Amino acid sequence: MAITKGGSRSKMEKKEIYSAKLRRLIDDYSKVLIVLADNVGSNQLQQIRQGLRGDSIVLMGKNTLMKRALKTHMDETGNKAIKPLMNLLVGNVGLIFTKGDLKEVSEELGKYKVGAPARVGLVAPIDVVIPPGNTGLDPSQTSFFQALNIPTKINKGTVEIITPVEIIKKGDKVGSSEAMLLSKLAIKPFSYGLVVQKVFEDGSVYDPEILDLTEDDLALKFAAGVANVTALALAIxxxxxxxxxxxxxxxxxxxxxxxxxxDYTFPEAEEIKEYLKDPSKFAAAAPAVGSTGGADASASVAKEEEKKDEPEESDDDNMFSLFD
Incomplete structure (x- = not known):
């Protein structure tokens, strides 16, 4: 092995070592998380490596180098299953090889997100809303709020925000005024870490949202699929x-x-035909009236009928009785 002056390896040797490591990991691991590494610092990355140590290995590198290593491995071994993985190496991404539970690894990554300030020119990953309340800033700072159309009032010698205000929308670039105001308010609206973009498992690629599905969710989706297949089959x-x-x-x-x-008949149809010939059989098959409620109702109906049968007293009878 050629060693350059000072005892360090050459760039070519480093690339060969990296390529060999990647190909070894491809052989040893069948599950890979493709993660976005934007705005992730070296110290943060080191903490993630330590947190995942055991069943998982984090591998970062240039996309061209990773693609070249994967292509070489595919040509040498004939393993075409890794080809979809090559297509996912776009942007500032890294690979996490794991033998553990994919959902647990994904959740572990979420523990290492670090708050970050809103820097000028940065594309906001989320909406930024300043909550109402006392800012602690003196009245001379109101110009920042006025420039951003934020309603304020002076309360006990400090600036107080009256209502919550959205100053940055997701996808917009952070302006100088917004960045300066958030800095004065000591607000770090963004958080960064390794974000799972895709999951590669045994040659298949799927979205990380699949990892959040429970057995009940899968059962519901399966039932919905069966219902759709049934409806289509019946329709055609x-x-x-x-x-x-x-x-x-x-x-x-x-x-x-x-x-x-x-006149055509068969055993299962005989009973239906009998019912149709003699409708009284429907009444015979009807459930009996409840003992309490039904009896009371029957008695009430009987009393009403008796009242109708009784002769009514006439006005003439009453008049004769007055003079008797």
Whole structure:
């Protein structure tokens, strides 16, 4: 191995070592998290490495070098499954190789986010809202608030914000006035860390939101999929396992309707035909009236009928009784 002056390795040797390490990790690990590393410092990255130490390895590097190493490995081994991984190496990304639970690793990454100030020219990853309250700034600082159309008042010799105000929207660049005001208020609105962009597992690529799905979520999605397949199969009369029970029931209904409308019969249709011939059988099959509520109702109806049958007293009878 050639060593340059001062005992350090040459750039070519470093690239070869890096390439060998990446190819070894590809062979040893089947699960890879592709993470965005924008605004992540070296100290923060070191803390993440220490936090994930055990089942996971963080590998950063230039995209061109990683792609070259993956292509070489694919050509040498014939492992075409890693080709989708090469297409994900876009932007400032890194790779986390793991043998642990992907969701747990993703949650562990979230613990190492660091608050950051709003620097001028930075694209805001979230909306920034200044809450109402006392700012602690003296009245001479009101010009900053006025420039940003933030309603304020002077309370006990300090500037107080009256209502919450959104001063930066997600996707907008931070201006000098916004950056200076947030700095004066000691607000660090942004937080940065390794953000999972995609998940690569056994040759498949999917979004990290899949990791948040529970067994109940999967059951609901599966049931919805089965319902859609069933509806489509019934609409086009195409037999599937999901649609078969419904098709059998519908076919039975059709045959039963034909049997009722014609002289053709079969054992299952006999009972229906008997009911249609003698409707009184429906009443016989009806459930009995409840003992308490039904009896009271029947008694009430009977009393009403008795009252109707009783003769009413006439006015003439009452008049004769007055002179008796």
């Amino acid at each position: 009369s195409y037999p599937t396992i999901a649609a078969a029970p419904h098709m059998f029931i519908n076919a039975y209904k059709n045959v039963l309707a034909v049997s009722v409308a014609t």
